[in-house]
Amino acid sequence: MGQDYKLPRHGFARDMEFDLTHKSENQAVFSLHFSKDTLAWYPFKFWLQINYRLQNNKLLVGYSVMNDGDKKMPFNLGTHPAFMLPGDFSDFAIDFKSTESLQIYLLEDGLLKKESRVLPLGKDHQLQLHHSLFEDDALIIKNNKQRDLTILKAGKKYLSIEFDGFPHLGLWSVNDAPFVCIEPWYGYADTVDSSGVLFEKEAIQMLEPGGVFNTNLSISLF
Template sequence: MLEVTISSMGAEIQSVKGRHTGHEYMWQADPEIWDRHAPVLFPIVGRLKNDEYTYNGKTYHLPQHGFARNEEFTVEKQSEESITFLLKDTEESRKMYPFEFELRVNYNLMNNLLEENFTVTNKTDGEMIFGIGGHPGFNVPVKNLGLEKKDFYFTTQPSVSRIQIPISKQNGLLDWDNRSLAPTDSLIALSDDLFKNDALIYQLKGHDNKISLRTEDSHFHINVWTRNAPFVGIWSQYPKTADYICIEPWWGIADRSDSNGKLEDKFGMNHLDKGEKFEAGFSITFHGQDDE
């Protein structure tokens, strides 16, 4: 059984602990390394070219991963094992993103499984264009288990190769022309150098995938089910390093280096007509070293 703490600021998971063991599964936001736990990414995922875009001939500025992670959500519904947060557009948000919307982030806890669900509703009189994603950071229990980072690894299901999209060191955008087939049909050993070129980004083509963080030396493992996400990012800070890792299901992605800056043409975005809803989400299961 788990005890989960979620903040209304950003509708962000703060803590997931084993109720009996007290083991903390989530990264605890060390400001010297990475000062987040599990931000919600909206209305973009990743970075825009020059941190700006144009829409209907007007230029807007948006920071990496958008603004939702820095906004106070309201609690719309809550029970012992479920909570739903709501964010609506404001006068300030429309200066960065000229759409009227409702964003709901729902969490459901069932034993050792935590669901994170997104519902985006277009309230604009016209089309709405957006990206959304999760960014949960997990502790790698190196010290608790008396292990080293190299004793942990990733596996993916289904066990197939996937297209990997590199990130340009020059501008932090997708180096689309140099994407390649990555051997994700075998385990990926964890190391600090794994992220020297930024996140590992894989195309999932919308199929259900499972990404697991594991070790042969303990029952500990974490599984992330991406549930139809078209992309996933695996990331940890570099060159600053610490014992954590992020597994990030995305329904959106950073700009390509050849982006023309027009939101209408942005790669990987979702389009909603007036009144329509977009639903997506992912699930995480947590398994402790004591098989709690």
């Protein structure tokens, strides 16, 4: 039997202090390397780099994960960008382009339910935002086919996010908060029937020793 490790919800990287490894007028690069602290949660030697770069009205974000150890490394990478929506929350909608409905999964005590439900979209393939959408926590879309989304305010473009390569997606807000999160992911929460074994986790990613995983997203303002 393997050793038990307790990972915080959403992993540990978000609560760690990254090193600033490069900066310029329009760019900042942050890195996180394995340490005694991370090995207590996650027994793998890794290197994580996040590269932020401004290009006119667009923020480009690049992610790199490296297996710095001598054994296969299971990992997941997820993002959590939150977008302020000033004014009336219900004035905003998310444009899913050609999609007619969403197959969504919900959480139960932080675990992903096995069953899903269909969430029909309104006219022009748009999800009209209202706070009751998120009364049961996040809306999770597995194997998402959409690679870019646009937030509309009163029918006009407000911002867009492009995330080609990310296979899963979370949408989230809370209570009456004036924001919505559009969260591209490579993995998602454990399912209600999960074994708890990291190598058996649904949607887990794997890196061979010395391997490097790269991905990116971008956010544009209008």
